Amino acid sequence: MPEATPFRRILLKLSGEALAAPDGYWLHPPTLAALAEDIARTIESGAEIAIVVGGGNMIRGARISAAGWIDRATGDSLGMMATVMNSLAIETALNAAGVPARTMSAVSMPTICETYARQPALHHLDKGQVVVLAGGTGNPFFTTDTAAVLRAAELRCDAVLKATQVDGVYSADPKKDPSATRYDRLTHDEAIARDLKVMDTAAFALARESRLSIVVGSLHPPSSIAGILSGEAPSTLVAP
Ligand SMILES: Nc1ncnc2c1ncn2[C@@H]1O[C@H](COP(=O)(O)OP(=O)(O)OP(=O)(O)O)[C@@H](O)[C@H]1O
Numbered sequence: 001m002p003e004a005t006p007f008r009r010i011l012l013k014l015s016g017e018a019l020a021a022p023d024g025y026w027l028h029p030p031t032l033a034a035l036a037e038d039i040a041r042t043i044e045s046g047a048e049i050a051i052v053v054g055g056g057n058m059i060r061g062a063r064i065s066a067a068g069w070i071d072r073a074t075g076d077s078l079g080m081m082a083t084v085m086n087s088l089a090i091e092t093a094l095n096a097a098g099v100p101a102r103t104m105s106a107v108s109m110p111t112i113c114e115t116y117a118r119q120p121a122l123h124h125l126d127k128g129q130v131v132v133l134a135g136g137t138g139n140p141f142f143t144t145d146t147a148a149v150l151r152a153a154e155l156r157c158d159a160v161l162k163a164t165q166v167d168g169v170y171s172a173d174p175k176k177d178p179s180a181t182r183y184d185r186l187t188h189d190e191a192i193a194r195d196l197k198v199m200d201t202a203a204f205a206l207a208r209e210s211r212l213s214i215v216v217g218s219l220h221p222p223s224s225i226a227g228i229l230s231g232e233a234p235s236t237l238v239a240p
């Protein structure tokens, strides 16, 4: 059995971009299957998991509206719908790996999936099901990072694990500045004051208010979700 994680109920924030194929196609079934196996191992170690997935493999509202042909709120609606597509793909991969999972969307789409409501979501988690929380917060001008912290606070999660493209929080964006150095640990205040853009300020501020820890680590092998939580893979802890 994998090593036990220090957190029991985890809000797993997955990068949408990390679900894309190497050739850029939106979704990559082998990546989804590997992710589902990783989540299954994490559950075996005793964790309960709620998931929020981004939409960066398809649409980011701020980016498409910057081109001028669509307004920001409509661009954000497209972005939220992209997260529903990613959520259904993750639900499918989890079920195929034998992990019971259900998607609940903040944007009501009753013919496609359940609408998010807190009490039923808590009930599903208490029964050991993975809940995939789609549609972000349901409002434009937010991100799925903020949605992840919001749902983590609502659903009594012990921590948010942001599993993304990089293996922690750096002094600057490591994709742009090769001299950036990784922090092992930071406070929320430090992350906000240093404007470390791995998550938006609204997400860090809500986590600070809710006294929620955030762990940032990489989704890419040799790193893994189970490895980050057991301390075998590198990560950064943002905590009070
Ligand atoms: N100080 C920093 N430390 C670490 N990463 C940073 C920092 N500043 C910017 N980044 C960038 O933030 C990115 C992660 O956040 P980003 O919002 O792009 O993706 P995401 O939230 O994981 O999901 P999606 O791909 O769906 O948008 C990393 O890939 C990294 O390049």
Ligand SMILES: O=c1ccn([C@@H]2O[C@H](COP(=O)(O)O)[C@@H](O)[C@H]2O)c(=O)[nH]1
Binding pocket: 016, 053, 054, 055, 056, 059, 060, 061, 062, 075, 076, 077, 078, 079, 080, 081, 082, 083, 135, 136, 137, 138, 139, 140, 141, 142, 143, 144, 145, 147
């Ligand atoms: O609460 C929310 C969450 C997301 N959006 C829109 O979706 C995209 C994709 O999410 P990322 O966090 O960027 O991966 C985002 O750019 C927004 O356009 C939203 O409107 N509200």
